[in-house]
Amino acid sequence: MRIQLQVALTHLTGRRRQTLVSLIGVVLGVAFFLAVSSLMRGSEQDFIKRLVDNSPHITVSDEVRRPRTQPAEQRWTDGAVRIRSLKPQTETRGIRGYRKKLALIEAIPGVRVAPVLIGSAVLTFAGREEGVTLSGIVPKTMKTVSTIQDKMVEGSLDALDVNPNGIVIGTGLAEKFNLGLGRNLTVVAASGASRAMKVVGLFRTGNASVDETQTFTLLKRAQVMFERPNRVNRFLIQLDDAYAARAVAQRIEAAIGDKSVSWVEASEDILSVLVVRNIIMYSVVSAILIVASFGIYNTLSTIVLEKTHDIAILKSMGFHARDIRLIFLFEGVVIGLIGSLFGLVLGAGLMHALSQVQIKPPGVSEQVFLPIWWGAQQFALATAFAMASCILAAYLPARRAGRVHPVEILRGAA
Structure with a gap:
């Protein structure tokens, strides 16, 4: 192995200009691969983080x-049963026995859960009315599954515990009604129940539909207003590992029977778009390395043509075809390793430069930095692509060199 590597290094140093051009191609290919892929993956991670965490x-x-199986279908399972105009039994909607089910979910490792009762209400102030979504929450558990506390601009969710008739509203809704912290308004539930409530918190998410329609109050107060005592109609769950959501949702649904939808299931169309985008992105950045590999192929092919006589001498000295192939494969590996090393350094520099760029998207009041993903996977992937391209580029010249017949070459030289 040592002699083959020495011959390979001699070939590369003997043609410094061509070797340098090949190295620059690999360096730039790896650097741009890292810069583009880290930017695309960073934007994907940022999008998923916003989608998942919010x-x-x-x-x-x-x-x-x-739907539940009807008694007639249970009685005649193999019969031709057709049920028409079946009216469901009137009952109080909600998750039955929610405390027991809540305890089952809380027992799952890595799970945080909050019970919520969501309903429609009408907010009335100074003769103006606005339909809103009123969510009854327990502030302590809500803060573990939602980022709403981080979005508060005035007051807090904890203020609901202090004031049982308190309500937290969005800044968009507050601007519509010209409301501020401490003002009183009237909330009328769909059941007809009406109550004067005091604004104890204002939040701003940046999503107009949320800021103008979402409101929060204590769970017990919502249960009274919606006439659903001891009932909730939602469990909001956060996991330590967001990507385990599908499996955990299936486990929960099998255990308690109520429909459990993970964010993966709810966003399948968006995730499929991200997969297609990644395929396009990796195809484009890989093309850069493929173009660079043509420089390596050209350099090694030229060496094979120029060193045909030397190859014949090596074979006549006892070198096998596999030894000759190894020499040129080593040349591809050396270019790949050195090019990858400098490419990773240059790529990290480009990534750092891009991470300092600030942009102001349309409709956003604050500037944001370009999202860059610094995962080790990207560096390993860039190196793997570069090495694969270099070895493939070296393979054809190496195979041609291994097929050189020393007798014919030496006889022709004589």
Whole structure:
């Protein structure tokens, strides 16, 4: 192995200009691979983080995935049964026995859960009315599954514990009604119940539909207003590992029977778009390394043509075809290793430069930095692509060199 490597290094140093051009191609290829892929992966991670962190990983609702089997269908399972105009039994909607089910979910490792009762209400102030979504929450558990506390601009969710008739509203809704902290308003639930409530908190998410329609109050107060004592209709769940949401949702649904939807299931169309985007991105950045590999192929092919006589002498001295192939494969590996090393350094520099760039997207009041993903996977992937390209580029010249017949070459030289 040592002699083959020495010959390979001699070939490369003997043609410094061509070797340098090949190295620059690999360096630039690896650097741009890292810069582009880290930017694309960073934007993907940022998007998923916003999608995942700003919404529950799993939502359990007071529904079932499939309708309950009717008694007639149970009685005549093999018969031709057709049920028409069946009116469901009137009942108080909500998750039955929610405390027991809540305890089952809380027992799962890595799970944080908050019970919520969501309903429609009308907010009335100074003769103006606005339909809103009123969510009854327990502030202590809500803060573990939602980022709403981080979005508070005035007051806090904890203020609901101090004031049972308190309500937290969005800044968009506050601007519509010209409301401020400490002002009183009237909330009318769909059941007809009406109550004067005091604004104890204002939040701003940046999502107009949320800021103008979402409101929060204590769970017990919502249960009274919606006339659903001891009931909730949602479990909001956050996980330590967001990507385990699908499996955990299936486990929860099998255990309690209520419909459990993970963020993966709810966002399948968005995730499929991200997969397609990644395929396009990796195809483009890989093309840069493929172009660079042509420089290596050209350099090694030229060496094979120029060193045909030397190759014949080596074979006549006892070198096998595999030894000759190893020499040129080593040349590809050396270019790949050195090019990858400098490419990773240059790529990290480009990534750092891009991470300092600030942009102001349309409709956003604050500037944001370009999202860059610094995962070790990207560096390993860039190196793997570079090495694969270099070895493939060296393979054809190496195979041609291994097929050189020393007798014919030496006889022709004589």
